[in-house]
Amino acid sequence: MTRVKESSSQxxxxxxxxxxxxxxxxxxxIGGQWTLAICCHLINGKLRFGELKKRLPWITERMLAxxxxxxEKNRLIKRTxxxxxxxxxxxxxxxxxxxxQPVLKLLEEWGIKHLKSGNN
Amino acid sequence: MTRVKESSSQxxxxxxxxxxxxxxxxxxxIGGQWTLAICCHLINGKLRFGELKKRLPWITERMLAxxxxxxEKNRLIKRTxxxxxxxxxxxxxxxxxxxxQPVLKLLEEWGIKHLKSGNN
DNA sequence: GGTCATACTTACAAAAGTTATAGTACCCTA
DNA sequence: TAGGGTACTATAACTTTTGTAAGTATGACC
Numbered sequence: 001m002t003r004v005k006e007s008s009s010q011x012x013x014x015x016x017x018x019x020x021x022x023x024x025x026x027x028x029x030i031g032g033q034w035t036l037a038i039c040c041h042l043i044n045g046k047l048r049f050g051e052l053k054k055r056l057p058w059i060t061e062r063m064l065a066x067x068x069x070x071x072e073k074n075r076l077i078k079r080t081x082x083x084x085x086x087x088x089x090x091x092x093x094x095x096x097x098x099x100x101q102p103v104l105k106l107l108e109e110w111g112i113k114h115l116k117s118g119n120n
Numbered sequence: 121m122t123r124v125k126e127s128s129s130q131x132x133x134x135x136x137x138x139x140x141x142x143x144x145x146x147x148x149x150i151g152g153q154w155t156l157a158i159c160c161h162l163i164n165g166k167l168r169f170g171e172l173k174k175r176l177p178w179i180t181e182r183m184l185a186x187x188x189x190x191x192e193k194n195r196l197i198k199r200t201x202x203x204x205x206x207x208x209x210x211x212x213x214x215x216x217x218x219x220x221q222p223v224l225k226l227l228e229e230w231g232i233k234h235l236k237s238g239n240n
Numbered sequence: 241g242g243t244c245a246t247a248c249t250t251a252c253a254a255a256a257g258t259t260a261t262a263g264t265a266c267c268c269t270a
Numbered sequence: 271t272a273g274g275g276t277a278c279t280a281t282a283a284c285t286t287t288t289g290t291a292a293g294t295a296t297g298a299c300c
Contacts, residue, residue, distance in 0.1 A: 010153075010255060010288055013178050017157055022231035023224045024156050029234070031151045033130075033258070036144050037137055049277055058133050060259060065278060075238060085267045086276040096234050103230055104143045106223050111142035114149070114216050118195060130258055130285055153288070169247055180289060185248060205297045206246040 029074050030100065034059055034067045039093070039100060042077065046092035076100070149194050150220065154179055154187045159213070159220060162197065166212035196220070 018025040030036055034056065041047060041055050053064055068091060071077045076097040082088040093100075138145040150156055154176065161167060161175050173184055188211060191197045196217040202208040213220075 013288085014153065016178060017154075021157060021160060022229075022235070023160070023227040025235065026227040026231035027147075027151060027156055029231075031147065033134065034137075036147055037141060040141060040143070050275090053277095058136060060261095061278070062260085062280090063258065066258090075234070081277095084276095086274090087266070087278090089277065096237055099230055099233060103223070103226050106226055107143040107146040109142075110219055110223055111146035111149075113219060114195070115142070115145065117216055133258085170245090173247095180291095181248070182250090182290085183288065186288085201247095204246095206244090207248090207296070209247060 026103075029076070030103075032067055032070060034063060035071060035076075036104070038064075038067060038071065039076065039097065039104065042091060042093050042097070043101060043104075046080075046090045049089050049091070052091065071097075146223075149196070150223075152187055152190060154183060155191060155196070156224070158184075158187060158191065159196065159217065159224065162211060162213050162217070163221060163224075166200075166210045169209050169211070172211065191217075 014028060018028050030039070037056060038052065041052060047055070049064070049068075052068075053059065053061065056064065059067075068077065068079070072079050075094055077091050078094050080090045080092070082090070134148065138148050150159070157176060157179075158172065161172060167175070169184070169188075172188075173179065173181065176184065179187075188197065188199070192199050195214055197211050198214050200210045200212075202210070
């Protein structure tokens, strides 16, 4: 009855779950520590690396760079480099990224309700 | 301009983000590796520990126990113990947990669209 | 008394994710 | 020649999450 594991890594489990369940696939993509925060800021338009950094005062440059790279790979954002001096790089949501807006809205509503329901 | 960090832990950052942004708060709650998978199975009704284990063949007992405990703490599920022998414990979604259904649906739809858009 | 089933718990280890700190490359300006 | 701004990268340390394997408590059943 119990299926035999073919691999023991965390990653394999994650992939297997995401493969058979689209909500888990989606949750994995938006689940990074800073991913949603970045989305929230980009939803009003494109921003430069330094502007994002200012808006996320607690993030380190490394994490910002890593998250942006991951989000680009996941096709949530588009990166545009302008060959100016000093260098300018702009980040903006892709169509897919913009498509998260209703998800974010629902999540927010659920979060508010959930938080309130805990104060009884 | 840059706010000063009051603590250096990962957790503090997480909390700070969740406090100022409800979608991040919500994402933190549903973001565990197995949380959504468990929700998916409980959405059709209550299940026992062992039944969940069978439905999630790759999960270890430890992870299942941990996740269920966390979900109970987060008020996503309710745990009921029946003083029988052998012991019977049932898990079911709370109202808050059931409230995730539309979120899951949207996430699923977004996931499908996103996956397709990557196959170009 | 020994075995079985259920629903866990514990100790330890590995992996993934995050943070801290410093440094790079580019070219402009003084 | 030195300093400054932007957008990163390198390295290592640290925290959190997940996995492995074994053990516990309860009471029925043989």
